[in-house]
Amino acid sequence: MSKLISRVIRSYKDEIQSIKDRDPAATSTLEILTYSGLHAVAMYRVAHWFYLKNFKFIARLISQTARFLTGIEIHPGAKIGKGLLIDHGAGVVIGETAEIGDNCLLYQGCTLGGTGKDQGKRHPTLGNNVMVGCGAKVLGPFKVGDNSKIAANAVVLESVPPNCTAVGVPAKVVKQNGKRTLDLDQVHMPDPVSQELCKERIELERLKKRVEELEKLIGQEGR
Secondary structure, eight states: OHHHHHHHHHHHHHHHHHHHHHOTTOOOHHHHTTOHHHHHHHHHHHHHHHHHTTOHHHHHHHHHHHHHHHSOEEOTTOEEOSSOEEESOTTOEEOTTOEEOTTOEEETTOEEEOOSSOOSSOSOEEOTTOEEOTTOEEESSOEEOTTOEEOTTOEEOSOBOTTEEEETTTTEEEEETTEEOOOOOTTTOOOHHHHHHHHHHHHHHHHHHHHHHHHHHHHHHHO
């Protein structure tokens, strides 16, 4: 237990320093101690310790208590490196097999989740110094490379190389190593939901015409 306490204290120091380095709104250590993201990560460290000791119920109880208190859900089975900053935090979800490297930054509403199609490793792996913007969804058992950035509200469904910026739904790499790789039109970017609805509308019209043809054919045979 003493090892657990020292580990939590050490991680607390790492996270506090990470917040000081990257959050311009943080004016003092005392203020940082009120951050919900800091509390969520600290409670995760305790829950993860119990998870590794195979006390799964206690681990889950701690993680659900953290969710109730902070609005941040981190599965105790996730693997998280040092210096994680969860900024604002509300609505952040981190799945069981997710892995997060050192000094990553997650904004509110982001999800490190699964697609429901995979077994075993179901959730993403983030390298070091990765930023995931607010509302972004990273779904599946692939890796987002070191120093990469996921834009707000992006939906990432495949791996992202190191030093890249991914934008859009589904996300595309638009910048790598500081150089633009794709001119993404944010105004006229295709909406996958609208595209799918359009396909369904076309299919519905085709079926409607087919039904009308069959009704005419049946009517003619009845005469």
